Amino acid sequence: MNAMDYDVTVIGGGAAGLNAALVLARAQRAVAVVDAGEPRNAPAEHMHGFLSRDGSSPSDMLSIGREEVHRYGGRILADQVRDIERSGDGRFAVRLATDSVLHARAVLVATGLRDELPEIPGVRERWGSDVLHCPYCHGYEVRDTALGVLGGDVREFSLHQAFLLRRFSTDVTFFPHRIELSDDERTRLIANDVRIADGVVTGLVVQDGRLRGVEVDGCRTVPRAAVFVAPRFIPNDVLLTGLGCAVGENGWVVTDPGGRTSVPGVWAAGNVVDPRAQVVTAAGAGSAAAIALNGYLLEQDVQRATARHQNRTGGVGAVPG
Known part of the structure; x- marks a missing residue:
């Protein structure tokens, strides 16, 4: 097994997943994107309604997005996620089809939906x-x-x-x-x-x-x-439901405005939780989820640093040496 540690593993390399990874990488987080390479809009030659990208090729946008994530230290893996397990310490083990395992403090699922025609x-x-x-x-x-x-x-x-x-x-x-x-x-x-x-x-x-x-x-x-x-929209949410994320009356996984699901450490963005999201909407949702997720990790970092400081000094008000 090949074990790799990250702050966040993003599952899905579309607009939502890549934009989330970009924001997280720029925030100095160790982030990996697992992309199966099966974008929903692959049959379309052009995408529209995206300011500054109107009329561009969906494949070109994804190619540029991957390069941008890589530029800031993010890792892109061409693979599929087989399952996700949560360990006793709250971390996640993301097992890939190639049998590699990514360990992460949090996961962001952006696996989109499929159109039933x-x-x-x-x-x-x-x-x-x-x-x-x-x-x-x-x-x-x-x-x-x-x-x-x-x-x-x-x-x-x-x-x-x-x-x-x-x-x-x-x-x-x-x-x-x-x-x-x-x-x-x-x-x-x-x-x-x-x-x-x-x-x-x-x-x-x-x-x-x-x-x-x-x-x-x-x-x-x-x-x-x-x-x-x-078409009938079918969310690719088996990873989310497998982790126990709550599903609403409409049959879709429930998130708050920042993409947080009911399971701590699990976020979702894009068409996997919003059937009406277009490319520009999904990208925005990915950004919002990344910011909320980074805040979640930051609070953990602050709490751990505070606990270590108190253990060293024996008091809340002590000044670090």
Whole structure:
């Protein structure tokens, strides 16, 4: 076994994890980032809504982030975490897939989420190109084109997409698919100039490497240039729940505004605890968690130094020699 000691082990090398590691490394903490190299936004060519990074490649941002963390002494490990154990002294043993073990005073989990997509032929294959989910991330790039919204398991999100996309195009079609629309929902869609294409979506029509339309009931095609779908968000939180972190009524691990979970020494940031976090939001959450976490470690340092001082001097008010 290869044992290595750190103040903090960050699990997940996306925007949240890397920004947390950067702040911690600059605060003179020994920090390691374990990155499995499976970013959620890997299919996307560009990211948007991030001041000074708008339109840049997600992979370029991660590459620059790793270099910045390394510059301040942080360590990046291309590996996967198998499990985390807490020892009697409150420290954590982070066991990797390669059988290395990282020992840390605290851990920050930033393992993100996975998008569970509807089983419609073509959706997964086109995901991140002309099958999209976030109008704020991609709506501008497909503005003024024929847009579609595929009804998904997350009913409210699907309907919200349809209304929101009217800000980007005058040609929006809602495909209820397996959603049974109420009379009120139909009225609201029609009143906002969203057309409704009833029937079961049986696939996407792709020609010459581009989306051309949505196939309904296997017999008719509604021409579309891009479609949006509301995936079901599944947090990659097995490490957090395995440590006993409290889960809220919504099924997501609970944190305070600084990313602290219910388990002492365990923090979380980004999509693993916030399904709505975009890249810029996740990076900010990573920074906030790092500052809160450093304060937690600092208080431990102060208490230990005070105890050592009192043991040496035998009194609270004694001045160090």
